[in-house]
Amino acid sequence: MSKFLNRMVQQGRAVWFASAVCLLLAAAAFPFDHAVTDRVREMTGGHTGALVRLVGGFGHGLTVSVVFVVLLVLYGEERTGLQGLMGALGAGMATDVLKVVIGRHRPDGSSHSFPSGHSACAFAAAFVLARRWPRLRYVFYLGATGVAAARVLWLRHFPSDVLAGAAVGMVFGLAGTLVVDGMPLLARPRAMFRVKVALAVLLIATLIVAHSWPQPLGTLAPPVFLLLVVHRAAVLLGRRPDLDG
Numbered sequence: 447m448s449k450f451l452n453r454m455v456q457q458g459r460a461v462w463f464a465s466a467v468c469l470l471l472a473a474a475a476f477p478f479d480h481a482v483t484d485r486v487r488e489m490t491g492g493h494t495g496a497l498v499r500l501v502g503g504f505g506h507g508l509t510v511s512v513v514f515v516v517l518l519v520l521y522g523e524e525r526t527g528l529q530g531l532m533g534a535l536g537a538g539m540a541t542d543v544l545k546v547v548i549g550r551h552r553p554d555g556s557s558h559s560f561p562s563g564h565s566a567c568a569f570a571a572a573f574v575l576a577r578r579w580p581r582l583r584y585v586f587y588l589g590a591t592g593v594a595a596a597r598v599l600w601l602r603h604f605p606s607d608v609l610a611g612a613a614v615g616m617v618f619g620l621a622g623t624l625v626v627d628g629m630p631l632l633a634r635p636r637a638m639f640r641v642k643v644a645l646a647v648l649l650i651a652t653l654i655v656a657h658s659w660p661q662p663l664g665t666l667a668p669p670v671f672l673l674l675v676v677h678r679a680a681v682l683l684g685r686r687p688d689l690d691g
Contacts, residue, residue: 540566
């Protein structure tokens, strides 16, 4: 554990700095949260456009999981797929716990607002993808920022919620990356094949039984299609950074 924490500190200095900045911004935004959401409510009349809902839904844990399972199973990106799944899972669990402990109400009156789980999953995914394809890092982080902004425009979160979620997401993106980097599983093809099959079956079963999932299953198509396009672009750019260093 101490070795892992040392790696978190040594390899994640930029992440810790960015997360600290996000938390400071969240604290600064907190007094203005209600004023911002009141202004958004005035501008939108309380109605959220389809595009905002679509972009905001990209940060859903199930959507993020589909993206990384597709990379892992269909495109042979075992390391990146597992890192993304671990990062998003950790970020999602951490935000769920914090939501219950803090108990802040959302702008629309429902519960469990702080921090934003969608924002956390989006930034965890952005960190993993940016580390895999650094030339496209601005695209990934811009996409995660779009998810966070959409959650505010959707009146599902206050600005401080999404800023804190971004901080949580980047930290768990780093943690998921380092955990997978130390896995001997990646060097064992047969074991990796079993993991791929298990993840594919688990994801399909989840999609079948997730009747309460708030996003229509059709919204899975845009992020998956976009990521496949980005994958091809990264291949054409000549990429493959050394992820072991």
